Amino acid sequence: MRFAALALVSVATTVVLLVPAVTGADGFPVSTHPMYATARPADASFISAEASTASGTTVELSMRQIADTDDPLVAEARLRRAARADDGRAQCERIASRVAATDAIETIRIVRIRAPLTDFVRTGRATATVDVLTTCRLP
Amino acid sequence: MTAATASRMPIDWFSPTVDSGAMLRWSRLAGAVMLGYLIVRAPALLAAPTTWEPVGALRPLGSPLPRPILAIVWAAGLLGSASLLVGRFLRPASLALCTAALILFTHRSSGGQILWFDVLPTLHILALAAGLLLQPPNRVDARLAGWALRLASLMTVATYVVAGVAKLRIGGLGWIADGVLERHITYSAMRLDVLGGTASPLAAPLVDLGIASAPLAVAVILIELGAPVALVNRRWAMAWAAAAWLMHAVIAATMFVVFHWPLFGVAFLPLILVFADQDSPEARRSA
Numbered sequence: 001m002r003f004a005a006l007a008l009v010s011v012a013t014t015v016v017l018l019v020p021a022v023t024g025a026d027g028f029p030v031s032t033h034p035m036y037a038t039a040r041p042a043d044a045s046f047i048s049a050e051a052s053t054a055s056g057t058t059v060e061l062s063m064r065q066i067a068d069t070d071d072p073l074v075a076e077a078r079l080r081r082a083a084r085a086d087d088g089r090a091q092c093e094r095i096a097s098r099v100a101a102t103d104a105i106e107t108i109r110i111v112r113i114r115a116p117l118t119d120f121v122r123t124g125r126a127t128a129t130v131d132v133l134t135t136c137r138l139p
Numbered sequence: 140m141t142a143a144t145a146s147r148m149p150i151d152w153f154s155p156t157v158d159s160g161a162m163l164r165w166s167r168l169a170g171a172v173m174l175g176y177l178i179v180r181a182p183a184l185l186a187a188p189t190t191w192e193p194v195g196a197l198r199p200l201g202s203p204l205p206r207p208i209l210a211i212v213w214a215a216g217l218l219g220s221a222s223l224l225v226g227r228f229l230r231p232a233s234l235a236l237c238t239a240a241l242i243l244f245t246h247r248s249s250g251g252q253i254l255w256f257d258v259l260p261t262l263h264i265l266a267l268a269a270g271l272l273l274q275p276p277n278r279v280d281a282r283l284a285g286w287a288l289r290l291a292s293l294m295t296v297a298t299y300v301v302a303g304v305a306k307l308r309i310g311g312l313g314w315i316a317d318g319v320l321e322r323h324i325t326y327s328a329m330r331l332d333v334l335g336g337t338a339s340p341l342a343a344p345l346v347d348l349g350i351a352s353a354p355l356a357v358a359v360i361l362i363e364l365g366a367p368v369a370l371v372n373r374r375w376a377m378a379w380a381a382a383a384w385l386m387h388a389v390i391a392a393t394m395f396v397v398f399h400w401p402l403f404g405v406a407f408l409p410l411i412l413v414f415a416d417q418d419s420p421e422a423r424r425s426a
Contacts, residue, residue: 013293026253027194031298037306037309068189072336
């Protein structure tokens with residue numbers, strides 16, 4: 001009797017875990033596991049941030065400085081959400097507050113970086129187009 | 140019964156016994172990997188999300204949990220996983236770790252991005268806790284241990300199948316034919332580069348070799364949709380686990396995305412253990 005109940009738990013759990021494959025409803029910890037499932041265009045566009053010194057030299061920032069995380073998935077989601085919410089100015093100031101202790105940096109720029117993916121991977125930023133969305137000064 | 144015969148025996152769903160050490164071996168490995176993960180990911184797990192889109196069990200919460208609560212839960216998880224690692228106080232340890240994993244990982248996935256690599260660890264810790272909490276005091280019930288390991292095996296298989304279905308449901312056959320996987324590899328590399336990280340040096344050579352498109356994509360779909368073969372017998376379980384591990388190793392090497400649960404073998408160990416008793420000397424003697 002007890003084992004029959006446990007077997008039922010196993011069957012029910014398996015069914016619950018398989019249901020998102022049909023419904024497409026993602027959640028946690030019952031998920032559709034859509035990692036790498038979406039088709040991606042040949043060109044990619046990212047919101048990011050960079051800094052510049054008083055002399056105008058561009059300085060690359062760390063992921064922690066840009067998005068207060070070390071997870072690229074989280075960083076990407078945070079920056080895109082801020083851009084969608086037209087929160088660029090506040091986002092810029094948050095980044096500025098995180099790099100305030102760093103010497104020589106004077107301004108932060110929120111940028112959109114676009115490039116053909118394979119070209120970017122082969123040659124780096126040389127092939128990328130960078131649009132400045134917002135600029136702010138360090139406090 | 141020879142070892143070769145035993146490795147081809149089908150899984151026994153109706154008398155789910157395992158040898159007495161199997162549950163302990165899995166709980167030790169799960170405890171070790173979870174301990175390392177909780178320590179390494181502590182800053183992320185204890186941070187307050189900048190956005191709050193609650194999922195799962197935390198859906199009723201209107202705001203993130205206070206940091207002191209998270210710290211207490213994290214500490215409980217740390218103690219729980221350490222206890223599992225050393226094989227002491229298994230029942231309270233599994234309860235503590237199960238609660239901590241469910242809260243911490245759901246909380247982290249409520250920050251606007253579901254983190255899929257936390258899903259299987261959470262499910263497995265739930266199965267492990269159920270298997271340990273239901274045990275009678277001071278002895279291991281082989282049927283209960285066998286049930287928990289079979290449940291964990293079903294969880295592993297189900298999550299991989301769902302992941303495979305998602306690729307075909309969202310991307311269609313184009314996911315295989317149109318180089319979607321190659322784009323994900325290059326996308327991950329570019330994302331790391333522009334967001335202040337370091338991209339894998341293997342991404343460009345893999346693209347240049349041209350194997351990141353169709354051949355790898357076919358392999359990924361076969362591994363994910365083919366996960367149920369791991370339930371056939373030990374030989375298939377070992378073969379599938381090796382293929383799935385290799386897939387995660389390639390992902391880690393080319394995208395720097397580490398699925399720690401499969402890479403450290405915790406995801407696959409239950410599949411191996413449920414067949415292990417069938418290949419044990421005792422089983423061979425009794426056959």
